[in-house]
Structure formats: C-alpha cells, structure tokens
Amino acid sequence: MDLLTANDRPGHYPDSYYAATAPLLDAFPPAASLPQEARRADVAIVGAGYAGLSAALCLAEAGYDVIVLEANRVGAGASGRNGGQVGPGQRVDQVSLEGMVGASKARALWQVGLSALEEVTSRCATHHIDAEWQPGVIEAAHRPRFVSEFEEYAAHMGQHYGHELEVLDREGIQAHVGSPGYHGGLLDRQAGHLHPLKYLLGLARAAVAAGVRIHEGSRVLDITPGTGVQLEGADIAASHVLVCANGYLGSLLPGPAARTMPINNFIAATEPLSPDFARSLIRDNHAVADTRFVINYFRLSQDLRMLFGGGESYGWTFPRDIAAKVRRPMLEVYPQLADTRIDYAWGGTLGITMSRLPHFTRVGKDVLSVGGFSGHGVALATLAGRMAAEAIRGQAERFDLMASLPTPRFPGGRALRHPLLVAGMVWYALRDKL
Ligand SMILES: Cc1cc2nc3c(=O)[nH]c(=O)nc-3n(C[C@H](O)[C@H](O)[C@H](O)COP(=O)(O)OP(=O)(O)OC[C@H]3O[C@@H](n4cnc5c(N)ncnc54)[C@H](O)[C@@H]3O)c2cc1C
Known part of the structure; x- marks a missing residue:
C-alpha cells in the first residue's frame, strides 16, 4: 500500500478546515518540466513539510542553491493537517527522558525543545506569518x-x-x-496553538523569497548518494540530499523506514x-x-x-x-x-518511533534523513530542518545529539511489524477504557 496516494487525490489538499481557511499558493511546476540545465542544485530536499521547508529556508539564507521536491502539494502531509498544538520539549516527558538517556542529555534535549518553540515564533515574526x-x-x-x-x-x-x-x-x-x-x-x-497550514504556507513563501525552488507533483523514486535523486521523467543532480518524508517515507530509505511507523x-x-x-x-x-x-x-x-x-x-x-x-x-x-x-x-x-523520540540519521554519503516526530512535530520538525541544514554546512553538533537518541527498529521486520504494532496499539487503546 502506498500512503502517498492511498487516502489523497494527488495535487489536492484534503477537505480540511485548514485548507478551506488558508491562503493557498498557486501550484508549483513539477520538476519534470525543468530544462536540463536547471536540473541541478547544491541540495535536493525530499518533502515540503515543516522539516523540508525549514531546512530549505536555512540553507538558502546561507547561500545554497536548494530544490525542494514534493510528491503532492506543499503542506499536504502532516504539516498542513495536524492539531496545531505546539509544546516545548520532546514528545517524551522530561522525567522519562532522564531515565532513558540520563540527566545531562535530557537537559540538552529540553534546550532543543525550547529552541524549537522559539524557532516557530521567530519564523512567524521575521516573515510576518499570521498563524x-x-x-x-x-x-x-x-x-x-x-x-x-x-x-x-x-x-x-x-x-x-x-x-x-x-x-x-x-x-x-x-x-x-x-x-x-x-x-x-x-x-x-x-x-x-496555531493554524498549521497558515504557518506552513508562510514558511513556503519565505523559502521562495529566499530563492528556494519548489516543485510539486514531483515524487522522488530513488536516491543515489553523492549524485542526486531520480524522479519519473527527471533526475536532479545534487551533492547533498535531505529526506524529510516522515510518515510517507515508504520504502525510499529502508533503514529509517524500519524505525518509523x-x-x-x-x-x-x-x-x-x-x-x-x-x-x-x-x-x-x-x-x-x-x-x-x-x-x-x-x-x-x-x-x-x-x-x-x-x-x-x-x-x-x-x-x-x-x-x-x-x-x-x-x-x-x-x-x-x-x-x-x-x-x-x-x-x-x-x-x-518505538521510543517516541525523532529519528535523525545519515544514510550513506551526504544523505540525511529526519522524521518520526511521533505527533510532536510542529516545532520539532521545524527545528529539525535547521539542524539538518547546520549538518550540511558542517556544524553537526545538534544533529548528532539527535542522531544519538535511541530509536530501535520495530520488531518483526517489514512483513510482521505492522500486525505487531496493531496488536500493541489495540491493547493500549483498550486500556484507556478500563
Ligand atoms: C492528524 C495529525 C495531528 C497532529 N497533531 C499534532 C499536534 O497537535 N502537534 C504537533 O506538534 N504535531 C502534531 N502532529 C505531527 C506533526 O504534524 C508532524 O510531526 C509534522 O508535521 C512533521 O513534519 P514533516 O515535515 O516531518 O512531515 P510532513 O509534513 O508529513 O511532510 C512530509 C512530506 O514529504 C512528502 N513526501 C513523502 N515522500 C516523498 C517522496 N518520495 N517524494 C517527494 N515527496 C515526498 C509528503 O507528500 C509530505 O508532504 C499531528 C499529525 C497528524 C497527522
């Protein structure tokens, strides 16, 4: 089953209150329409949610040539449809975090969470986003x-x-x-709390103003580390690739997919x-x-x-x-x-993810992936974009801190992990009723 198409009409936002009340942008042209000489960038980013657009904006502000490739429309994934609740910290509370990773790392993660919240409010202020x-x-x-x-x-x-x-x-x-x-x-x-799609579209407008090239209807099918990405009808050459596909990752990157459900x-x-x-x-x-x-x-x-x-x-x-x-x-x-x-x-x-902590990783040469925000991504995915941009620019301390967090594989491999997850989730859902 392909989650990019299972529940959505390609090229259309869901019938949400958010899509009905946000100032939607004109469609961006697909990458396949690019002339040959424009099919290259310093960084190719897969996915135009908070993570992808935030990374693109940070990199463009630092002078990089960036292409964002989005299978559907900008913000058509979780970023344009969520509950809009924005909290500091991680999805896991601080006391549990201290037990999982120790007091000093838990403190560093709290700082990350505070920075994530600040990232949202400062992006809104700087780019005049009324979210x-x-x-x-x-x-x-x-x-x-x-x-x-x-x-x-x-x-x-x-x-x-x-x-x-x-x-x-x-x-x-x-x-x-x-x-x-x-x-x-x-x-x-x-x-x-905020209007998630208004915030997302504000980020997209800011990215375009900073010089980012966004292409909708542009699904990445494969990645060749160090070379670029392959789409139907277009290859994009890029020395760095950043994958921000979150719940829609599918089989694009098997390693992160085994850790993100x-x-x-x-x-x-x-x-x-x-x-x-x-x-x-x-x-x-x-x-x-x-x-x-x-x-x-x-x-x-x-x-x-x-x-x-x-x-x-x-x-x-x-x-x-x-x-x-x-x-x-x-x-x-x-x-x-x-x-x-x-x-x-x-x-x-x-x-x-199993641990409910996000999954940041390096997959091969100059391919990074961030995702698995576990229902706590409005602020964290925004900051994840900045942290991935920092890593691409050679300052990887914060990315490496996040990459060091425990995000074990779901048990059962690709075939079994889903039935096992269903069994586990149904059990916990039942406990809510007891
Ligand atoms: C119903 C719901 C409620 C939620 N409520 C909250 C909340 O209240 N607070 C909170 O903090 N978080 C919440 N979340 C989680 C939050 O929305 C996500 O953590 C966050 O939006 C993740 O951003 P992202 O950029 O990583 O992923 P997404 O916004 O999902 O973006 C991924 C993008 O990648 C694209 N893509 C995937 N594969 C490809 C490919 N091969 N080629 C090209 N493009 C591709 C997708 O089309 C998609 O647009 C909620 C999520 C949902 C679904």
Whole structure:
C-alpha cells in the first residue's frame, strides 16, 4: 500500500478546515518540466513539510542553491493537517527522558525543545506569518491518579528546568474545560496553538523569497548518494540530499523506514459555535490534550469551531466516515455537542518511533534523513530542518545529539511489524477504557 496516494487525490489538499481557511499558493511546476540545465542544485530536499521547508529556508539564507521536491502539494502531509498544538520539549516527558538517556542529555534535549518553540515564533515574526498563535496548552487527566503525578512533575520541572507549570485540581480543570470527564490538569502557558497550514504556507513563501525552488507533483523514486535523486521523467543532480518524508517515507530509505511507523489520526471541525457556548467548552482559548493512550486533543478555531482530534487507525486507509469516527470520542468528552454539526473531517498520516523520540540519521554519503516526530512535530520538525541544514554546512553538533537518541527498529521486520504494532496499539487503546 502506498500512503502517498492511498487516502489523497494527488495535487489536492484534503477537505480540511485548514485548507478551506488558508491562503493557498498557486501550484508549483513539477520538476519534470525543468530544462536540463536547471536540473541541478547544491541540495535536493525530499518533502515540503515543516522539516523540508525549514531546512530549505536555512540553507538558502546561507547561500545554497536548494530544490525542494514534493510528491503532492506543499503542506499536504502532516504539516498542513495536524492539531496545531505546539509544546516545548520532546514528545517524551522530561522525567522519562532522564531515565532513558540520563540527566545531562535530557537537559540538552529540553534546550532543543525550547529552541524549537522559539524557532516557530521567530519564523512567524521575521516573515510576518499570521498563524493565529494563541498561548496555553492544558494536559487533562482522565484518571484521578494522574493529578498527583502532575504535582510531582510540576515540582520537578520548576526545580530542575526552571519551567513553570500550573497544576489544576478537579475544580480548576472544570473551570477551564467544560467536560465532566477530567480530574485535574497541567497548564503550560509557554506552549500554545496555531493554524498549521497558515504557518506552513508562510514558511513556503519565505523559502521562495529566499530563492528556494519548489516543485510539486514531483515524487522522488530513488536516491543515489553523492549524485542526486531520480524522479519519473527527471533526475536532479545534487551533492547533498535531505529526506524529510516522515510518515510517507515508504520504502525510499529502508533503514529509517524500519524505525518509523506510519499511523493515521483524525480531526473534525464543527460548525462555528456561539461565543458563550464556545467559552463554556474551553474558557481561555487554550488547547487541550488528554492523558489517554489514544489521545483526544482539541481547541477552538479563530471562528469558534471546536477542532477535535481523536481516534487512530493502524490500517493504511482512512475510514469511509471520518466524521463518525471522531464524533464518538468528541461526545464522550463533550456530550453537549450532540446536536452540533460537523462541517469538516479529515485524516492525516504521521511517523512514530518505538521510543517516541525523532529519528535523525545519515544514510550513506551526504544523505540525511529526519522524521518520526511521533505527533510532536510542529516545532520539532521545524527545528529539525535547521539542524539538518547546520549538518550540511558542517556544524553537526545538534544533529548528532539527535542522531544519538535511541530509536530501535520495530520488531518483526517489514512483513510482521505492522500486525505487531496493531496488536500493541489495540491493547493500549483498550486500556484507556478500563
Ligand atoms: C492528524 C495529525 C495531528 C497532529 N497533531 C499534532 C499536534 O497537535 N502537534 C504537533 O506538534 N504535531 C502534531 N502532529 C505531527 C506533526 O504534524 C508532524 O510531526 C509534522 O508535521 C512533521 O513534519 P514533516 O515535515 O516531518 O512531515 P510532513 O509534513 O508529513 O511532510 C512530509 C512530506 O514529504 C512528502 N513526501 C513523502 N515522500 C516523498 C517522496 N518520495 N517524494 C517527494 N515527496 C515526498 C509528503 O507528500 C509530505 O508532504 C499531528 C499529525 C497528524 C497527522
């Protein structure tokens, strides 16, 4: 099954609230239309999501000639369809990270996470990208025991990282989130949420202004290290190749593919709500993500729709009725939305790793790959692009730090790993209900 085409019409964005409300760019010509003499660059980048465009922008700013090759449209992957929640740090919490990689590396990774957040806000400021940034993300506890864990975690983050987190008790979370299902929460005011496709298109505009050549409808079929990339109807010569294909990597690079598993996740956007109703669901316009293994994550859009993410699928194809799939968890959290219409529902594919830490690697001579952001890539993939650009320019400290993180192969090889993942995921999803 080919995830680049399984669920999408090539050349079209999904029918998402984001695509309906972002200032879409005119189509970029395919690489196959380039004259022979233009089929070369210093760096060829595969994939026009946050990682690919951020790397392209950094390299062009440093004077490199860069071509970005995108199979579909810019931001048609996870970057243009996600939940828009932007947190500091990694997908894995700092206490678990300390256990995985030791205190000193965990500290370095926290700094990386802070830089990632800054990268997003400074790109928006520098390039005048109105991505509708709103501060505040709440983690909501679906079990009482998580509240005491939140207290310990907030104390740890304050003491060891100087990072302030506000613990919400039952009354506190009920004041913020009008759902009967939560026992407490953890509010991070430094985190926030944005319109993911507006942010992505802003990066694409900035990249073009810096001289990057973007080609849509340009699927890379093969890579020859040190030489360039092969597409249908065009070869592009480039001394460096950077692969930023994330959940859509397929079999392009077998090494990273064995460590990055694609999974699908779904979002629905309701009709616009009245201001009073909207504020009764989320009082201060923060984003919310809960503690379930199959996470529910939700926030209000600028025009006061509930944007609700929930429900995963581990088969390759999206369910036929995505709205019905998301409606179920949405009504479990907010029964009061029972009579509210869903105007948009869409799915997206993301890359996860076994450790939930991103996978950075060098594949052969001058071929780099970044991906596996495990549902935490708005900021991290943006910074990953900068770190890959630094490595191409010969300053690889931050890239090497990320490349040293444990991202084991999924068990079972290519044939078995998917059924095993499904079995594991279904078990954990069941535990959410217990
Ligand atoms: C439904 C959903 C909700 C999410 N919610 C959040 C959230 O709230 N917060 C958060 O931080 N993260 C979230 N994520 C994850 C986040 O969106 C990703 O981590 C991030 O967008 C990854 O960016 P990327 O550039 O690595 O990959 P992508 O944006 O997926 O880009 C990869 C691109 O590569 C292209 N491509 C692949 N193969 C080829 C090829 N052979 N030739 C040419 N082009 C190719 C694809 O078409 C695609 O455009 C979510 C993801 C999904 C799907």
